[in-house]
Structure formats: structure tokens, C-alpha cells
Amino acid sequence: MIKIASAAKTYGETVVGPIDLSIPRGGITALVGPNGAGKSTLLTMIGRLLGMDQGAIEVAGLDVASADSKELAKVLSILRQENHFVTRLTVRQLVAFGRFPHSRGRLTAEDEAAISNTLEFLNLEQLQHRYLDQLSGGQRQRAYVAMVLAQDTDYVLLDEPLNNLDIAHSVEMMRHLRQAAIDLGKTIIVVLHDINFAACYADRICAMRDGKIFAFGSPQEIVRDEILSNIFGTPITVIDGPHGPLAAYL
Incomplete structure (x- = not known):
């Protein structure tokens, strides 16, 4: 479990918190809200x-x-939005960095197996010997997520992992994260901009606005007309989609 008690941060004119929140172990918790809400x-x-x-x-x-x-x-891993490696690395070399807490830089056979398993999990085997600067933005993003998963922690924090991904690859990524939560027992906290991805793939949604928690609950509890309209400051109508509620805002 993640327990947050009166956590707050102020920088410039931005104030986040105080925040009190308990996030249960297991599944996917999506942090959603407008830009500047305090998610990241x-x-x-x-x-x-x-x-x-x-x-x-x-x-x-x-x-x-x-x-x-x-x-x-060994318990917690995190991927930020800003990923800028100046050293020329292959995908496999990047993913190997995720094993540092375990190997301290000296990879064992167990580490190599974990790297290979993670590459396979994210369908990166064919790209593992390619350099990062030879990849598309979406391929690089998958490689960074693989690095975090290779760390093999129970808790995984991902800041906008769908950045640079098109629709098909965004769906693929969320399915991988869903699989990691179910099959690997990970507790995943993910910042998402698309409320519909949160509604479809998350077990819980934490909606933020103005540096505070506005609402926290299941997708069925959060994905409602009045709640989403208040959070995002624009009229949103929730409709029944083939896989659950969908937010219509165009």
C-alpha cells in the first residue's frame, strides 16, 4: 500500500497539497486531471x-x-517524462540499467534472463541491439518502460508512458501494463492525459485539480458527467461504450 499523509510541495506560484491518500496494493491507479493539476x-x-x-x-x-x-x-521504480540519455546505448543496454539495484553493475545470468524476459514482454526482442537514436519516439518510450519493469519492483510509477505513442501503440502499452498488474502482481501508478484510457484500463482513478485530490474511486465512480466536467473545466458527457464508460468532449 502507498500511504500519503498531508504531503505538500510549493514551488513558485504552484502549490500541490496537502494530500491525504491511500492507494491499495495491486492493479493500476491512474492519476488524471488538467495540465498543472499536480499529477506529475x-x-x-x-x-x-x-x-x-x-x-x-x-x-x-x-x-x-x-x-x-x-x-x-528494490521496492519502487519510476519513469519520468524527461528521458535524455546522452550516451549512445542499445535497447538491451538501456534495459540493463533497470537491473542495477540487484546487480550493482555486474550482470549475472539471472539479470540477463530478467532483461530478456522484459524485452519479450514488451515485444522488443527484434529491437534489442538497435541504438536508441535509431528508434522512433514510440519505440524509445517502450524501451524506457522496459527498463523500469526490468527493475522488478512491486510498485511501478509511470509519468505519461503514452507520450509519443499513436493509438495502436497506446492500446498495446496499456494492455502490457494491465498484464503486468495481473500476471506479475505489480502495483502500477500511472499519469494519463486521456481519461478514456484510464476508464478502460485502470482499477482506480485519482482525479486532481488545482494541486488537490478532487475525487478517488473506481472508473464507474469517477467517470461521470458532473465529476469530469468539474475536473477539466469543460462540458463532458459520459456514454456507454463497448468496454465501459466513455467520455465525449468534442
Whole structure:
């Protein structure tokens, strides 16, 4: 479980929190909301990439602010939006970085097997010896997600993993994440811009606005006309789709 107690961060004119939230273990929790709502800030605070001004966050019983880095890295992994490796790496070399908390830079046969399994899981076997600068934006994004999954943590934080992906590859990515949650037992927290992907693939939706939690619950509880219209500041009508509720906003 992830427990957030009165967590807050202020930078410039932006204020996020205080936030109180408990995210159960297992499944996919989607953070949604308009730009500037605080989604990425909250995610990076959970992942200890951004310090808090107040409050506390626990992941699987570990205090994020004070836990040993090596121990936390075996429990929690995070992928930010900004991925800029200046060194020329192959896909396999990039994914191998995910094994660092386990191997400390000396890959074992177990590490190599984990890398290969992750590449297969995300259908990257054919690309594993290609350099990152030879890939499309969507292929690179899949490679970065593979790096995080190779870390083999129970908790996985992903900041907008659908960036640079077209519709087909976005669907493929969310199906992979759904599979990781079900078959591999991962607890995945993901920032999404498309409410319909959240409605279809998430077990829980945490809707944010103005740095606060506006609503938290199942897709059936959150994907409603009045809630979405208030969150996003535009009229939204929810209709029954073939796989559940769909937000119509055009």
C-alpha cells in the first residue's frame, strides 16, 4: 500500500497539497486531471525524486523520505517524462540499467534472463541491439518502460508512458501494463492525459485539480458527467461504450 499523509510541495506560484491518500496494493491507479493539476508532482514525490515541504509518504511500509536508497530501489521504480540519455546505448543496454539495484553493475545470468524476459514482454526482442537514436519516439518510450519493469519492483510509477505513442501503440502499452498488474502482481501508478484510457484500463482513478485530490474511486465512480466536467473545466458527457464508460468532449 502507498500511504500519503498531508504531503505538500510549493514551488513558485504552484502549490500541490496537502494530500491525504491511500492507494491499495495491486492493479493500476491512474492519476488524471488538467495540465498543472499536480499529477506529475505527486508521482515524483512518491518516487522520492522531489522532496516534500511537509507530510510523509510510505510505500510498502518504507518511509520514502528516510528509507535506504538501495532498499527503496528494490521496492519502487519510476519513469519520468524527461528521458535524455546522452550516451549512445542499445535497447538491451538501456534495459540493463533497470537491473542495477540487484546487480550493482555486474550482470549475472539471472539479470540477463530478467532483461530478456522484459524485452519479450514488451515485444522488443527484434529491437534489442538497435541504438536508441535509431528508434522512433514510440519505440524509445517502450524501451524506457522496459527498463523500469526490468527493475522488478512491486510498485511501478509511470509519468505519461503514452507520450509519443499513436493509438495502436497506446492500446498495446496499456494492455502490457494491465498484464503486468495481473500476471506479475505489480502495483502500477500511472499519469494519463486521456481519461478514456484510464476508464478502460485502470482499477482506480485519482482525479486532481488545482494541486488537490478532487475525487478517488473506481472508473464507474469517477467517470461521470458532473465529476469530469468539474475536473477539466469543460462540458463532458459520459456514454456507454463497448468496454465501459466513455467520455465525449468534442
